[in-house]
Amino acid sequence: MSDVEDESNKLLEVVNLYTYFRTESGIVKALDGVTFDVRKNEAVAIVGESGCGKTVTAQSILRILPKNGESVEGEINYMGVDLLKLTSKQMRTVRGKEIALLFQDPLSALNPVFTIARQMTDVISLHRQVDVEEARQIAIDMMNRVGIPEAETRIDDYPHQYSGGMRQRILIARALSLEPTLLLADEPTTALDVTIQAQVLDIIRSMQKDMGLSLMLITHDLGVVRETTDRVHIFYGGRVVESGPTANLFLNPKHPYTIALLESIPSFKKGKGKLATIPGVVPQLINPPIGCRFHPRCVYATDICKTRPPIEFIGDDRKIACFHWKEIDEQRMKNKGSK
């Protein structure tokens, strides 16, 4: 892993990003100094529970935050350009063409009164120099590639004539018809059944490899992360707490939050015994805990945890934000050895 810190390998780099929302009850610090990167041709996951800032991260990158939200500090470097410094006109050439977004609910992302053909060709002819016939042909080709049967005729159907899984395929086809370099997928399979989810993930994965694009998958489902992505960033309370290669990180989690999270999912291997739980609740970001955001729920917390933990590189391409990770790791290794 010598090329790991190679700058030229980075496609997107988010540095120390702060995104705040003004609300009636105060300022919500949705992102509080988030730093992570997405490399070329890789699939990265952003994982965390509700309210940890996953979706706000995607909205900040594309600058589609709700009116009361603003990225107040930090950089979002995409291929060497800081997206936060672009004019809104320049930004419009980035959205869709460079960075495409896939939504959770495919029905509300499609307009019910226009045919699929209209909704796909509109996007294609806006961003690419093609005429109507060519645009239609690109759309049909793309629909074939994502496995929609009889694309030539079905392209003239309306969204309600498709099933949930097929609608998500259409959104994938539409997003990829512009040949973006980065695909942001925000919970793309959460609304789907498991067997359909397996189909859609399979398509996303193979399209990502075929087209050589980078994928940033936002999800709460650790299983989906494990099976779809190469690297993972674990979010908690508006910050990144742990990053690393997916398989390595899931096998040897080091941050107390990641450890607890992985232990709390029921597994096929574990018996019927008690599941591990995390005491307390997800922090309120209007008035978050000082220092490490996880310390009120953490069993290893000490006084030093009331200051913000720095992000440390710990080898194997892994990063962690915890004061105590070494002791915790040693203790876990000992326990494993004694078993």
Add this chain to the structure above:
Amino acid sequence: MEDTDSSSNNHVIEESVSEIEEVFPGSPTSANAEVVIEVRNLRKYFSIQSKSLLFTKTLGYIKAVDGIDLQLFSGEVLGLVGESGCGKSTLSKTIVGLEKPSLGQVWYRDANIHQPIDKVERLQIRRNIQMVFQDPYTSLNPRRLIKDTLEEPLLIHHPEMTKEDRLGAVYKILQQVGLESYHGYRYPHEFSGGQRQRVGLARALIMNPEVILADEPVSALDVSVQASILNLMQDLQSEFNVAIIFIAHDLSVVKHVSNRVAVMYLGRIVEIGPTEEVFDRPSHPYTVSLISAIPFADPTVKKRKVILEGDVPSPVNLPPGCRFSSRCYKVQDRCKEEDPILELKRGNTWSACLFPEDEPVLFFEER
């Protein structure tokens, strides 16, 4: 299209009664278990109608539940899994009595749930079968204090209780679900999702029921909260010795909580058996593909990869023969003609397939 008017109903019922004697898929997981709920040849069809000014025309039927025989034993947890539209929720609503069956019956011990003989029996059925909903927020009255919501069933079912007794029972149940008595003086919006689901459990348990139907009780919760609710449900289940029908789409959750599991596809049970047996060596190809589709977070789990083609067919126009034949990866010509019935395949596992599987899907590597 099958007719559901009364004259033809009787005919089908007679036919099925003779079958019932021998076919009841699945056997109890413990020796002294009694049957508490018995579902006999249950069918629930919803008609699709076109309405003009004067005439209403029935165009067809959605066969949500299409011939289910099932027994629930005392003190067991039966997991019910299947994709959306397979009829799990319709089945559970019919079992609690929220929907009337088009055909067939549901029995709670000696009482027909949909035709109680008198008011006493009706109250007894209602008391003993309780429901826990997916979204505890929309199932709690936002304008009532939690204590009032919890107290109401006591007013109906135990009119002899004094006010103090009732409050005592409310405080006790709140503590049993891991809340405090002061939580009774709050409104639903003041709780977090996990706490609201605890209230939902308290409301179901305050009647000390014999059966609970839990329809996706943890799917709206974050994983760390989900774990604590699952732990609580396991504790309460053994404490109250209540039988639970646990409906979920997450197979890992079902595997964790249930003793037996029933897999549904398009209104029928396609496989039923002890949880370990079904998950270790699934017999129906649909169960195989469901297990194979679960994404696992654990890198040491390896699996046989089966990705199904296409979508679940519409329950209006079912494929001929086996309902799964249109998506099955090992479909043969026979499958398109014969409709397989549930048969004992291996151990205590019953499945409805002409060419059952006999290989494990998951493999666990040692670390």
